[in-house]
Amino acid sequence: MNTAKGAIAFQQTNVVYPNGVVGMKDLNLNIEPGEFVVIVGSSGAGKSTLLRAINGLNRVTSGTVSVNGTPVPQKEGRELRELRKHVGMIFQDFRLVKRLSVMSNVLIGRLAHVAGWRTLLNLWPEHDRAIAMRALERVGITEKAWTKASQLSGGQQQRVGIARALAQEPAIILADEPVASLDPVTTHQIMRDLVTINQELGITTLVNLHFLDLAREYGKRIIGLKDGELVYDGSAKTVTESDFKDIYGREFTDDDLLNEDAKL
Amino acid sequence: MSAVLPKKPAKNWPLILGAGGFLLLMTIWSGTGIGFSLSELVCNIASGSRLLQESWPPDFGFLPRLVGPFMETVNIAIIGTVVGGMLSIPIAVLAARNLTTGKIVWFADRNFMNILRTLPDLFWAMLFATAVGFGPVAGALALSVFTVAVISKLWSESLESIDMGLPEAVRAVGGSWLEMIRYGAIPQALQTYVSYALYAFELNVRASMVLGLVGAGGIGMILESQRANFEYERVTMIILFVLVAVLIIEQFSSYIRNKLA
Numbered sequence: 001m002n003t004a005k006g007a008i009a010f011q012q013t014n015v016v017y018p019n020g021v022v023g024m025k026d027l028n029l030n031i032e033p034g035e036f037v038v039i040v041g042s043s044g045a046g047k048s049t050l051l052r053a054i055n056g057l058n059r060v061t062s063g064t065v066s067v068n069g070t071p072v073p074q075k076e077g078r079e080l081r082e083l084r085k086h087v088g089m090i091f092q093d094f095r096l097v098k099r100l101s102v103m104s105n106v107l108i109g110r111l112a113h114v115a116g117w118r119t120l121l122n123l124w125p126e127h128d129r130a131i132a133m134r135a136l137e138r139v140g141i142t143e144k145a146w147t148k149a150s151q152l153s154g155g156q157q158q159r160v161g162i163a164r165a166l167a168q169e170p171a172i173i174l175a176d177e178p179v180a181s182l183d184p185v186t187t188h189q190i191m192r193d194l195v196t197i198n199q200e201l202g203i204t205t206l207v208n209l210h211f212l213d214l215a216r217e218y219g220k221r222i223i224g225l226k227d228g229e230l231v232y233d234g235s236a237k238t239v240t241e242s243d244f245k246d247i248y249g250r251e252f253t254d255d256d257l258l259n260e261d262a263k264l
Numbered sequence: 265m266s267a268v269l270p271k272k273p274a275k276n277w278p279l280i281l282g283a284g285g286f287l288l289l290m291t292i293w294s295g296t297g298i299g300f301s302l303s304e305l306v307c308n309i310a311s312g313s314r315l316l317q318e319s320w321p322p323d324f325g326f327l328p329r330l331v332g333p334f335m336e337t338v339n340i341a342i343i344g345t346v347v348g349g350m351l352s353i354p355i356a357v358l359a360a361r362n363l364t365t366g367k368i369v370w371f372a373d374r375n376f377m378n379i380l381r382t383l384p385d386l387f388w389a390m391l392f393a394t395a396v397g398f399g400p401v402a403g404a405l406a407l408s409v410f411t412v413a414v415i416s417k418l419w420s421e422s423l424e425s426i427d428m429g430l431p432e433a434v435r436a437v438g439g440s441w442l443e444m445i446r447y448g449a450i451p452q453a454l455q456t457y458v459s460y461a462l463y464a465f466e467l468n469v470r471a472s473m474v475l476g477l478v479g480a481g482g483i484g485m486i487l488e489s490q491r492a493n494f495e496y497e498r499v500t501m502i503i504l505f506v507l508v509a510v511l512i513i514e515q516f517s518s519y520i521r522n523k524l525a
Contacts, residue, residue: 084438095433112438
């Protein structure tokens, strides 16, 4: 689908928020193009901070984040827009324009690829409409293309969110708690979609999750964060119960599992 | 069965008497200040009643001659609303703390809006009349400014209360500031914009009649000329006509606004 590669590297990266909260502490991390990485940790551990540092939504205080060897620009502007053009993001709360059609929402993923005067006048080239339609096909909701986003179910809205990211023809997809507002059945569908997209298109995919069984089921590589620090980095196959205890700093309960019958 | 009510607290008589006395004193002071006296009012009531007698019945024969000027009034209001409504968009966006491009721009825009609102529509009519001459064009320009003053302030507050998640998502796909406004912010506040624009139109229909009094054209100008000629039966006719027309416009506008809400 595209030639841009999605390598990510953190070098001694720190994020301290204006209120003094440490979001990231001395992070060293390399992610190869095409990897599927699940990031786990309790709330406030710095999962979102990590994702948002990659597309420059959060500034880093010291150290560097780079994408394909280029440092992420630390101010708004043409360079940062150029980077974001190839980095898709999926949100817990979907973030769709509720009163617009599904198609219009997916076209938003083409904003950085199309001349500004065209996007402001809503005059999308045929080429970009075709890309948006293909993105909808991939998540299987072409028949909803002209439906208002507000009329879709949660799972369908998240699919539109994924299609919007795909329409960017991204090298990297960042999914920030993509299933936290969905029911268990929809959750598995969305996770499978993300895995399939990663396998078929080779898009580097980072997913924040707080359910441990989901992390283990869908992750290839698991990264554990605690208080902004990297405390685990390894294969999903070999992660143990005690590793999870280290990450969460406590015994875990049924609340940490999506499916209460699942055993770790 | 009978519930025991706690003892009713005593009324604060000093406060009530104090406040009442203060209001009374203020009224007397203000009345003497402007030379208002009740006895004079009663003595002059006779001339008031003569005025009322001369004003009745309304001169229905005058009705056909009102339609043209009233249409002019409505035209002035429409131009004022459209031009002012379009100008309000950038002014409101830059005055919204969460969307503006920088502190200096925000501060300058806020103060610009405050100045527009402080000066009354009549002032703008006089100003534009000096610039382009007395007539409907001056009226339309004055109402454009008035519309900006009404919409931009109200709408910038609506814009400040939108969910910033969507604008951030537009930023995250690589969208520019304008694209963030176009796709992330405005869709969330579009309904309130239309609602405020209709409200501004209602105000403009009424304001354009006042502007007519000072020569900005429309039905206000006819009202003033008939009053100056002591044609009170025609004045009554104009007032009735305007009353009905304004009621119809307001009903229509509030119907649409309710549909949007």
